Amino acid sequence: MxxxxxxxxxxxxxxxxxxxxxxxxxxxxxxxxxxxxxxxxxxxxxxxxxxxxxxxxxxxxxxxxxxxxxxxxxxxxxxxxxxxxxxxxxxxxxxxxxxxxxxxxxxxxxxxxxxxxxxxxxxxxxxxxxxxxxxxxxxxxxxxxxxxxxxxxxxxxxxxxxxxxxxxxxxxxxxxxxxxxxxxxxxxxxxxxxxxxxxxxxxxxxxxxxxxxxxxxxxxVKAFDPLFVNKENTGFETETPAILLKPQSFPWTVPVEANSKNQSSQIEINVSLLPDDYRRESGKGGDQFSKDRFINRNEGISILRNDREVFYGHLPYANQLGGSEADRNVNRFIGCEIAFKAELDTEFEVKNIKRGAKPVRELKVEIIKRLAPTFRTQREKIRNRWNEKSRENEDDTSTNNSKVGISSTHSKTNEFLKKTKSTLLKNNKINDTEKDEVIGKKINPEASENEIDKVIKALKENGITIDEKEFIGDSFIDIEHGNQLKTLFYNTNSTFYKAYSDILDELKERDSELADKYKVLLDLIFVGYMLAESNIDPNEKMDGATFANELKQYWAINLSKILKKWNS
Missing domain, CATH: 3.30.565.10 (Histidine kinase-like ATPase, C-terminal domain)
Incomplete structure (x- = not known):
């Protein structure tokens, strides 16, 4: 060289x-x-x-x-x-x-x-x-x-x-x-x-x-508190703060490489439950009210290092905190903040860019052990309150519907459809005003002209309504598309309905809650088909094969959208 x-x-x-x-x-x-x-x-x-x-x-x-x-x-x-x-x-x-x-x-x-x-x-x-x-x-x-x-x-x-x-x-x-x-x-x-x-x-x-x-x-810049406890400088100072649950604190061994005089350092965990007027009802976690307050973006955990956030999101492989989409949708109403001092940087795998920090395996196990019971309890509390409100709304809907001749047989489904009508009817291409009176007469054949107007008004408030009627013949459903209202009738005289009712009655004897879910699920399958019909432009000319393919595609898309909302 x-x-x-x-x-x-x-x-x-x-x-x-x-x-x-x-x-x-x-x-x-x-x-x-x-x-x-x-x-x-x-x-x-x-x-x-x-x-x-x-x-x-x-x-x-x-x-x-x-x-x-x-x-x-x-x-x-x-x-x-x-x-x-x-x-x-x-x-x-x-x-x-x-x-x-x-x-x-x-x-x-x-x-x-x-x-x-x-x-x-x-x-x-x-x-x-x-x-x-x-x-x-x-x-x-x-x-x-x-x-x-x-x-x-x-x-x-x-x-x-x-x-x-x-x-x-x-x-x-x-x-x-x-x-x-x-x-x-x-x-x-x-x-x-x-x-x-x-x-x-x-x-x-x-x-x-x-x-x-x-x-x-x-x-x-306004502050955003994932706990929703501190309202200062948030733009929502006058609104009810979240309920801060009892804080948890535990020591963790400081690594030798930290050159700290402390042998251990405290890790602080705070969990909150968002107020009732933020939780409102199931399915509203992504509406405009929630978006304005960033509730829809509050599914994760905030990790603070020396009071500065270095991570926000889901801890990897932490399904015990709610791994399903349904649980995560509920978790957005639960605030969670973990705070540590910089002497534990190694234990939180802090990067030199202060982004993406997360606890090492042993620490993560300890954190999950402490958080999982709290998350389960709060999710149960949230769902119980939603169910309570849903029963109240369901009763109100059933009462209002019964006044115009709509039975309460499918009240659970009708309440869900009423809450989600703006989303479900978004791409509706069939608005047949002439059908409104026909539909009203099907609901209440004895209604006078003034009463028909009340029936139509109630149907439009529902958006989509499911009921049961006896028709001549064996056709098992009858679908009508009006102006911003749709109805689906089961034919109680059909072979399908009779078989369906027998199975449902048998299931109710074993598990009434499961029977209710089964009933709503079947309703939603047919609602998906109804919406698929309304997604196709009635003025567009197409051959039979094209029509059948479009109908199947729209059915699948609408059913997926409906079930996603129902599961949440």
Missing amino acids: PAEIENVNQGFVEQDTALESMRASDFDCYSAYGEVIDNSIQAFATDIRLKFEERTDRENTRRKKIGRVLFADNGEGMDQYLLHRCLKLGHSSRYNDRSGIGRFGVGMTLGAIHECQRVEVYSKIKGGKWYYTYIDLEEIRDGKLSFIPSPVQKDPKTDLVDYVEDSGTLVIWSKYDKQYESFENIIDESHFWIGRTFRKFIWGEAQGYNKVDIYINGSK
């Missing part, structure tokens, strides 16, 4: 290619934004502002593109020494310090280059001037930039920092080339993600830190 090669000093990485490779890190855009916010919080900022600017250098009428993202804070700022090193991977004035929310010294830069190719930083300390440095991956790739430039005195050219008085920092991301979601969705989701992740800081409850106001494009 030539001597000149032996004596050449080799760096630890090929700088340009290494940085390009690091762009494929395990960030998403929100966790990348979170890293910059972390730095601002650690600099004791009380006001943090994000601004998303639309790209203007090219036309794109179909989709807005992010041109720049700016982050400003009124924290302590950085002197020239720290500013020169703040973009260097692995450098941190708090490296391996577990007392705060940072630790590794790679988050801000890794997060930035995951999203964009140019990162600029302005900072000033109390009594000082603004200083500036940057990195640009294109310049590094082209050989124009080999080192992080020494900070130079330079004032920011943006009004975003006009509020900064004594000290602060401005970070600008440009050459933004990793946008995978729409411009509008990124802003909306940033509000939600930041409000949940930094909720303790927004409330001023994070240990060792100031209360923080965070703004995105001039709009203040």
